[in-house]
Amino acid sequence: MNLTPSDIAAVALSMKIAITATLISLPFGFAVAGLIVFGQFRGKVLLEVLVNLPLTLPPVVIGYFLLLLLGKHGWAGSALRAAGIEIIFTWKAAVIASATVGFPLLVRSIRLGMDSIDRQLLQASRSLGAPWYDTLATIVLPLSFRGMLAGSSLMFARSLGEFGATIIVAGNIPGLTQTIPLAIYDYASSPTGTTMALSLCLVSVVLSVAILFVHEGIGKKLEDGRSQ
Amino acid sequence: MKTTRHSFLRVVMLLCAFMTTAMPAMAGQLNLSAAASLKESINEMTDKYTAKHPGTTFVKNFGASGALAGQIENGAPADLFISASTEWMDYLKNKKLVDASSEKNFAYNLLVFAGATSKKVTGMNDLAGLDKIAIGSPKSVPAGDYAMQALKKAGLDQKLTGKLVMGKDVRECLMYAELGEVDGSFVYRTDALQAKKAKILFTVPDELYSRVTYPMALTSTGARNSEAKAFIEWLQSGEARSILKKYGFVLK
Amino acid sequence: MNLRFDIEKQLGEFSLKINSEISGERIGIFGSSGSGKSTLVHLIAGLLHPDSGELYLDETCLYSNRKRIDLSPEQRRIALVFQQAMLFPHLGVKANLLYGYKRCRPEHRKISPEALTKVLNLEHLLQRGVGNLSGGEKQRVALGRAVLANPRLLIMDEPLSALDDSLRYQIIPYLRSVSEEFRIPYLFISHSITEMQLMTDRVLVVRDGRISGISTPDELARTNMALSPHGYMNLLRLKDPVMLEGLYHYPWGTGSLIVSNGREEGESLFELSSRDIILFKKNPEAISARNLIECRVAEMFDSGGRKGIVLESGSQRLVAEIVRTAAEELEISPGATLFAAIKATSFRRLG
Numbered sequence: 105m106n107l108t109p110s111d112i113a114a115v116a117l118s119m120k121i122a123i124t125a126t127l128i129s130l131p132f133g134f135a136v137a138g139l140i141v142f143g144q145f146r147g148k149v150l151l152e153v154l155v156n157l158p159l160t161l162p163p164v165v166i167g168y169f170l171l172l173l174l175g176k177h178g179w180a181g182s183a184l185r186a187a188g189i190e191i192i193f194t195w196k197a198a199v200i201a202s203a204t205v206g207f208p209l210l211v212r213s214i215r216l217g218m219d220s221i222d223r224q225l226l227q228a229s230r231s232l233g234a235p236w237y238d239t240l241a242t243i244v245l246p247l248s249f250r251g252m253l254a255g256s257s258l259m260f261a262r263s264l265g266e267f268g269a270t271i272i273v274a275g276n277i278p279g280l281t282q283t284i285p286l287a288i289y290d291y292a293s294s295p296t297g298t299t300m301a302l303s304l305c306l307v308s309v310v311l312s313v314a315i316l317f318v319h320e321g322i323g324k325k326l327e328d329g330r331s332q
Numbered sequence: 333m334k335t336t337r338h339s340f341l342r343v344v345m346l347l348c349a350f351m352t353t354a355m356p357a358m359a360g361q362l363n364l365s366a367a368a369s370l371k372e373s374i375n376e377m378t379d380k381y382t383a384k385h386p387g388t389t390f391v392k393n394f395g396a397s398g399a400l401a402g403q404i405e406n407g408a409p410a411d412l413f414i415s416a417s418t419e420w421m422d423y424l425k426n427k428k429l430v431d432a433s434s435e436k437n438f439a440y441n442l443l444v445f446a447g448a449t450s451k452k453v454t455g456m457n458d459l460a461g462l463d464k465i466a467i468g469s470p471k472s473v474p475a476g477d478y479a480m481q482a483l484k485k486a487g488l489d490q491k492l493t494g495k496l497v498m499g500k501d502v503r504e505c506l507m508y509a510e511l512g513e514v515d516g517s518f519v520y521r522t523d524a525l526q527a528k529k530a531k532i533l534f535t536v537p538d539e540l541y542s543r544v545t546y547p548m549a550l551t552s553t554g555a556r557n558s559e560a561k562a563f564i565e566w567l568q569s570g571e572a573r574s575i576l577k578k579y580g581f582v583l584k
Numbered sequence: 585m586n587l588r589f590d591i592e593k594q595l596g597e598f599s600l601k602i603n604s605e606i607s608g609e610r611i612g613i614f615g616s617s618g619s620g621k622s623t624l625v626h627l628i629a630g631l632l633h634p635d636s637g638e639l640y641l642d643e644t645c646l647y648s649n650r651k652r653i654d655l656s657p658e659q660r661r662i663a664l665v666f667q668q669a670m671l672f673p674h675l676g677v678k679a680n681l682l683y684g685y686k687r688c689r690p691e692h693r694k695i696s697p698e699a700l701t702k703v704l705n706l707e708h709l710l711q712r713g714v715g716n717l718s719g720g721e722k723q724r725v726a727l728g729r730a731v732l733a734n735p736r737l738l739i740m741d742e743p744l745s746a747l748d749d750s751l752r753y754q755i756i757p758y759l760r761s762v763s764e765e766f767r768i769p770y771l772f773i774s775h776s777i778t779e780m781q782l783m784t785d786r787v788l789v790v791r792d793g794r795i796s797g798i799s800t801p802d803e804l805a806r807t808n809m810a811l812s813p814h815g816y817m818n819l820l821r822l823k824d825p826v827m828l829e830g831l832y833h834y835p836w837g838t839g840s841l842i843v844s845n846g847r848e849e850g851e852s853l854f855e856l857s858s859r860d861i862i863l864f865k866k867n868p869e870a871i872s873a874r875n876l877i878e879c880r881v882a883e884m885f886d887s888g889g890r891k892g893i894v895l896e897s898g899s900q901r902l903v904a905e906i907v908r909t910a911a912e913e914l915e916i917s918p919g920a921t922l923f924a925a926i927k928a929t930s931f932r933r934l935g
Contacts, residue, residue, distance in 0.1 A: 229672075231629055234687055277464075
């Protein structure tokens with residue numbers, strides 16, 4: 105197996121985008137999950153539907169919507185351009201694409217974790233003098249770690265495999281946005297590229313498995329630290 | 333229960349019959365795989381041909397020549413293959429998937445740089461000053477391969493890393509240029525003539541790339557098909573060539 | 585401590601409507617499950633919002649529909665002890681204990697962690713995690729955590745219900761220490777009259793979302809005598825027994841009480857059901873029961889179809905329960921002398 109420099113660039117890019125997308129999504133995912141699990145407000149159902157939407161839409165459609173939003177003539181795009189910020193066809197767009205398709209997975213996992221928190225624990229915290237934001241930070245957050253970890257693992261894996269939305273909104277630019285799936289696509293379009301495609305596929309699998317192990321490891325450490 | 337089993341088997345057999353009868357091509361149907369840049373011209377030609385020979389209908393598959401060659405290699409039905417470069421025709425010849433004796437040259441084309449940008453672009457040296465440039469993926473799109481040859485020869489390929497957006501075929505590159513997603517794209521002159529917003533900014537100097545050649549040939553299945561043979565003959569006729577000329581292809 | 589409430593709350597089919605005022609340092613809230621006592625307590629703590637009304641703790645308005653006041657739980661300074669200890673699983677014992685203390689304003693910090701760990705015997709648990717503690721240990725830590733928050737009022741919501749019998753009465757002294765040592769008024773919720781007798785001075789009785797009365801624990805026990813499966817439970821604190829022939833002779837009243845499972849050292853708490861006392865008009869002289877006590881009828885009361893006879897011996901009292909017809913037959917009246925027979929095995933030691 106021999107990888108060209110642009111292949112290695114694709115691997116590095118994939119990692120960079122997956123890590124960034126996961127990191128920026130975690131706080132939002134936590135906030136949204138918290139709202140859904142503990143909040144009581146009108147329109148909560150709408151929020152749940154919106155969050156789950158990317159799961160039901162084909163990634164290409166999501167990419168197209170993102171393009172509409174952030175593109176040159178898009179709703180947010182023109183404002184961003186005026187501020188000198190380019191999103192489309194940059195690695196930032198790839199991050200946004202990954203974050204968008206992975207978000208429902210993240211929220212779902214965190215929700216599961218939060219649901220298992222006994223409400224009386226939160227009541228205890230409040231009655232001991234902690235306002236809601238204190239309770240959120242000192243009780244809900246630590247007890248949600250498991251869910252957040254599972255969610256970030258899922259999101260990372262999803263991001264590594266993201267293709268449809270990425271190619272629409274970030275394009276296939278070697279060295280800038282060509283992630284592993286896009287590079288594989290490039291190779292696979294050409295009948296002479298199948299062996300190279302396979303090599304990259306292998307790399308992708310190895311990466312995913314490694315990430316899974318890392319998450320399991322962190323999870324175990326948390327458990328050991330708790331049950332002492 | 334015996335009766336439900338019976339009806340279930342009946343349905344399964346019907347489905348099989350249906351599927352197998354749908355398989356063989358209808359008499360008079362020709363499968364064409366042609367380079368993306370040939371879309372409009374081939375469409376006009378097949379319309380004209382069917383008008384004259386009502387018994388012949390066409391199933392057309394346009395795409396990047398490399399992708400098409402891969403499809404044919406994997407068993408996609410094709411009677412006739414028109415590639416935008418000799419590379420992919422040679423590829424299939426080596427695999428004995430086309431009838432080498434039927435190979436003829438269809439047309440030639442020119443590589444241009446087209447875009448809708450307001451930036452000043454008059455030649456290859458202005459490219460380094462642009463943000464994004466679309467080219468077909470050289471691994472499967474001839475237009476991209478030609479463009480990459482030109483960039484390498486002009487010594488610009490290293491300078492442009494991170495600026496080249498890969499298109500899956502030449503038409504996608506044109507679309508990027510039309511929408512303004514990129515400053516400009518390497519497309520054929522014939523594609524640029526189809527554009528509405530993008531205009532030809534400069535023609536790529538011929539010495540920088542090998543001549544854009546469209547070889548055509550019958551596939552090994554097509555070689556056994558008399559109608560395919562008739563059609564490939566017609567493609568060399570004056571009628572066909574005048575259509576090519578209309579769209580801006582070079583004939584000599 | 586004075587609690588004043590006039591609140592309404594509708595929860596599905598159940599409606600709570602409480603208009604009452606109660607003062608004291610050790611107040612009980614008594615009711616069967618589904619009576620609304622938990623709802624009431626959640627409303628007082630601010631964990632549930634009333635539909636309308638007012639709620640005052642001493643001079644502070646905790647909730648007022650009219651004045652648009654609704655203090656959040658952390659502002660009320662009312663700490664809770666739950667039935668399931670509810671210790672924070674990701675924090676150790678020490679961190680749990682200090683949780684409320686840290687969030688307490690310095691001027692309110694009257695009880696120090698050192699004093700508390702001493703009184704509640706938690707010193708040896710401080711370095712432990714909360715996962716492996718026994719039920720009793722967990723409740724002690726939960727209690728300590730609530731007390732260290734230095735609240736104005738402590739609410740204990742059936743804190744003993746999840747514990748084994750043997751454990752329950754060991755924890756009660758710790759719970760009482762809240763008031764005795766730390767001087768924090770408390771609301772003690774339970775469906776056990778015995779617990780009420782041991783923990784509270786006044787009891788608010790809740791039934792079907794309404795207050796059905798305020799009484800002393802003793803009055804409560806008397807009223808429930810006929811309905812309760814055990815009758816009126818006499819609670820006796822006995823000590824310094826003399827062992828004779830395997831039985832414990834505890835000094836009581838003008839003589840002694842003979843108990844089969846006593847304890848040589850220290851003070852013991854015993855339970856004796858009113859139904860285990862047999863009354864004789866005349867001294868029966870030879871009976872199998874080891875206890876035959878001559879006593880005077882101090883008072884009598886009605887409870888359902890039964891008669892409660894309050895017997896006096898010296899300064900001690902016992903309540904016996906007989907059916908009304910028996911009382912008439914024996915012509916029992918206040919001042920009369922009776923003989924009470926009690927088996928040595930009828931006493932149940934609680935702790």
